[in-house]
Amino acid sequence: MLWLIEALIGFVLLVGGAVMVAGWIGPDWKIVPGWLSGNVWILPVAAGAVMLPFVIIEPLWRYAVHRWELSGDVVYARSGWLSREWVFVPVSRIQTVDKAQGWFERALGLATVEIRTASHAGSSTIKGLDYEVAARLAEELARRAQELRDDAT
CATH class of the missing domain: 2.30.29.210 (FACT complex subunit Spt16p/Cdc68p)
Structure with a gap:
């Protein structure tokens, strides 16, 4: 349970940080490519998709090991x-x-x-x-x- 809570907190902090960065970038940024500034929601979704397997697998694996x-x-x-x-x-x-x-x-x-x-x-x-x-x-x-x-x- 300890490893699950630690993984969930890391997940929330990473996805929350991605949401903040996406909000900061916004549609007005000229530095990022046009496709990204119009779809800033992709950043938190991608961060969540990459981290979700770790949140599920890591605690179970560590418990087994x-x-x-x-x-x-x-x-x-x-x-x-x-x-x-x-x-x-x-x-x-x-x-x-x-x-x-x-x-x-x-x-x-x-x-x-x-x-x-x-x-x-x-x-x-x-x-x-x-x-x-x-x-x-x-x-x-x-x-x-x-x-x-x-x-x-």
């Missing part, structure tokens, strides 16, 4: 929709675990868990979790990281 799992000593996260990213984070290497909520997430009762290691490449973000699941996951990761932490000295 995004996965996470916590095993005994590794957190696995898969994300992306055009390009995919698989991240395996050893629990013993976790330095911090943060929970975050944007205002869309808060309205939907969702949260994001950010797992950080000393290496940026080893860090991971799990977005769109139910708030209670995110809270339990963050607590469990912090507890396991403390138990499994290697002595670096």
Whole structure:
């Protein structure tokens, strides 16, 4: 649902911007070709036609692709929709675990868990979790990281 709302807001902003540009161009502009100045409605319709498949396909695709799992000593996260990213984070290497909520997430009762290691490449973000699941996951990761932490000295 989070990805659908984000896609819809992007769609509305893009088509709304196209409507504003079309209104700004109007029939009096001499810079644009004559066929366009007489048919400025084509701009928002074209923007909507190009973006509509993304609004429909992207949220479904991202939902199908995004996965996470916590095993005994590794957190696995898969994300992306055009390009995919698989991240395996050893629990013993976790330095911090943060929970975050944007205002869309808060309205939907969702949260994001950010797992950080000393290496940026080893860090991971799990977005769109139910708030209670995110809270339990963050607590469990912090507890396991403390138990499994290697002595670096």
